[in-house]
Amino acid sequence: MLKNPATKYRPFPPVQLPNRQWPSRVHTQAPIWCSVDLRDGNQALAVPMNVAQKLELFQTLVKCGFKEIEVGFPSASNTEFAFNRLLIEKKHIPDDVAIQVLVQAREDLIERTVESLIGAKKVIIHLYNSTSPAQRRVVFGKTKEEVKAIAVQGAQWIKDRLHRLKGTEVMLQYSPESFSATEVEFAKEVSEAVMDVWQPTPQNKMILNLPDTVEVAMPNVYADQIEWICTNIKNRESLIISLHTHNDRSTGVAATELGLLAGADRVEGTLFGNGERTGNLDVIIVAMNLYMHGIDPKLDFTDMNSMRDVYERCTGMTIPARQPYSGELVFTAFSGSHQDAIKKGLAEWEKGERPHWDVPYLTIDPADIGREYREVIRVNSQSGKGGVAYLLESQFGIELPKDMQREFGPIANDLVDTLGREVQAEELKAMFWKEYVERETPWRLHHFHADGLDGTFRSRATVFRDGKELALTGEGNGPIAAFVNSLTQAGAPKFEVGYYKEHALSEGDSAFAIAYIQIRLPGGKTRWGAGVDTNIELASIKAVVSALNRI
Ligand code: KIV
Numbered sequence: 001m002l003k004n005p006a007t008k009y010r011p012f013p014p015v016q017l018p019n020r021q022w023p024s025r026v027h028t029q030a031p032i033w034c035s036v037d038l039r040d041g042n043q044a045l046a047v048p049m050n051v052a053q054k055l056e057l058f059q060t061l062v063k064c065g066f067k068e069i070e071v072g073f074p075s076a077s078n079t080e081f082a083f084n085r086l087l088i089e090k091k092h093i094p095d096d097v098a099i100q101v102l103v104q105a106r107e108d109l110i111e112r113t114v115e116s117l118i119g120a121k122k123v124i125i126h127l128y129n130s131t132s133p134a135q136r137r138v139v140f141g142k143t144k145e146e147v148k149a150i151a152v153q154g155a156q157w158i159k160d161r162l163h164r165l166k167g168t169e170v171m172l173q174y175s176p177e178s179f180s181a182t183e184v185e186f187a188k189e190v191s192e193a194v195m196d197v198w199q200p201t202p203q204n205k206m207i208l209n210l211p212d213t214v215e216v217a218m219p220n221v222y223a224d225q226i227e228w229i230c231t232n233i234k235n236r237e238s239l240i241i242s243l244h245t246h247n248d249r250s251t252g253v254a255a256t257e258l259g260l261l262a263g264a265d266r267v268e269g270t271l272f273g274n275g276e277r278t279g280n281l282d283v284i285i286v287a288m289n290l291y292m293h294g295i296d297p298k299l300d301f302t303d304m305n306s307m308r309d310v311y312e313r314c315t316g317m318t319i320p321a322r323q324p325y326s327g328e329l330v331f332t333a334f335s336g337s338h339q340d341a342i343k344k345g346l347a348e349w350e351k352g353e354r355p356h357w358d359v360p361y362l363t364i365d366p367a368d369i370g371r372e373y374r375e376v377i378r379v380n381s382q383s384g385k386g387g388v389a390y391l392l393e394s395q396f397g398i399e400l401p402k403d404m405q406r407e408f409g410p411i412a413n414d415l416v417d418t419l420g421r422e423v424q425a426e427e428l429k430a431m432f433w434k435e436y437v438e439r440e441t442p443w444r445l446h447h448f449h450a451d452g453l454d455g456t457f458r459s460r461a462t463v464f465r466d467g468k469e470l471a472l473t474g475e476g477n478g479p480i481a482a483f484v485n486s487l488t489q490a491g492a493p494k495f496e497v498g499y500y501k502e503h504a505l506s507e508g509d510s511a512f513a514i515a516y517i518q519i520r521l522p523g524g525k526t527r528w529g530a531g532v533d534t535n536i537e538l539a540s541i542k543a544v545v546s547a548l549n550r551i
């Protein structure tokens with residue numbers, strides 16, 4: 001890298017917009033959405049999708065609620081052309097969905113494009129040519145006037161062929177490609193020249209798409225460019241202003257959101273942000289950002305998991321684990337303090353007393369997009385007692401008392417640290433069982449029976465101590481007290497029961513009860529024990545033995 005980047009790079013000039021309005025606006029409704037997965041997304045793949053893959057993705061987009069879908073570049077290849085024909089001839093396009101096609105300002109390409117659309121119900125023909133200084137100079141070697149003439153000629157060639165689409169509802173779209181790097185005055189001039197050809201009206205609008213083809217500045221600059229056009233272009237009411245952002249500086253979402261505040265009506269993007277270089281805008285993020293503010297995004301991602309599967313299968317791309325809303329880990333907390341806060345937040349939410357979602361660390365309820373709560377808290381060596389307790393409770397119904405969580409949490413944490421990886425709930429249960437439920441040395445319970453009369457209980461038990469059988473009898477104000485007394489008489493260390501809790505286990509273990517007991521030794525030291533049995537009384541006696549074995 002250069003010591004002084006200014007010798008090679010320069011800042012992007014700001015737009016003169018002294019009275020800008022967008023910073024004080026808020027979003028109130030969803031834009032018109034257009035998916036460009038099957039065109040811009042497809043163009044960016046090392047191996048473009050075949051017809052079957054494009055169809056599967058098209059059907060997924062329809063299911064999500066897209067009403068405008070750019071299905072391809074039909075003049076670019078036979079596959080692209082064939083895909084259009086398949087959609088139309090096999091009636092795969094719902095009546096309320098418009099298919100959009102992209103075409104350059106070349107007569108032969110426009111001819112082929114129009115041909116690909118014959119018989120469709122609703123279409124958008126999308127014409128583009130590049131307008132930025134670098135493109136004018138390097139790619140085309142043309143003056144501003146000549147570049148404008150390309151756009152005008154392309155617009156005219158399309159207009160001349162519209163009679164071939166009788167019976168088809170046609171909307172026209174123009175993109176000054178590389179708009180974000182184009183002088184706003186020139187972008188306006190070219191766009192108005194295209195408008196002069198197409199003659200849009202408020203009843204019969206055209207789409208003016210203003211692409212952030214390559215992000216060359218901060219998103220506020222793009223917003224200024226959009227507001228500048230919205231304010232200065234003629235006949236604004238005859239236009240649908242559309243945004244199409246890429247993600248070179250990682251601000252595609254921000255640019256779109258600010259562009260909407262700046263007056264745009266429509267957004268183009270792809271699922272999961274597939275697209276050229278760093279990708280197109282991930283439409284899911286913008287839609288879900290609206291959703292998390294209580295605005296109906298008019299797109300439905302309830303079945304995010306199947307969308308992920310279809311996308312990965314069709315495009316061969318993988319979704320990064322941290323991709324907002326859709327990534328594998330975006331609702332997951334490994335850190336102990338986060339887990340604790342989430343656990344408390346979810347418990348409060350489940351009481352149903354608060355009208356609005358306000359759970360720490362979770363921007364939305366993961367369940368709304370088909371994610372499971374079991375994904376939220378996962379345990380590795382960074383996790384604390386809260387996460388361990390949450391998994392045991394949510395997966396197996398093991399409701400560890402708070403104090404016992406403090407004892408078992410560090411034990412589990414040490415074991416997980418030794419493993420050096422994430423552990424599953426089943427593994428935590430096995431650790432718990434080994435530490436408490438399956439402890440049978442030095443004491444092992446073989447048989448227990450207690451009878452009570454007038455508040456006094458007498459117990460008889462057979463236990464093994466270091467493998468040696470002992471017959472115990474004792475008395476107390478309950479079966480546990482009687483058993484504890486019999487143990488002391490048999491030479492066990494003296495202790496008293498400090499805390500006791502029991503409950504039925506859930507699901508697979510529903511025939512079993514679990515008991516937790518805390519014992520207190522004369523010096524004040526405490527130990528926890530747990531016992532499991534179909535008989536609740538036996539579960540508690542086993543819990544006493546478990547605690548005794550852990551002294
Ligand atoms: O990024 C872009 O500028 C495009 C245009 C064709 C709209 O994809």
Ligand code: ZN
Binds near residue numbers: 040211244246280
């Ligand atoms: Zn693009």
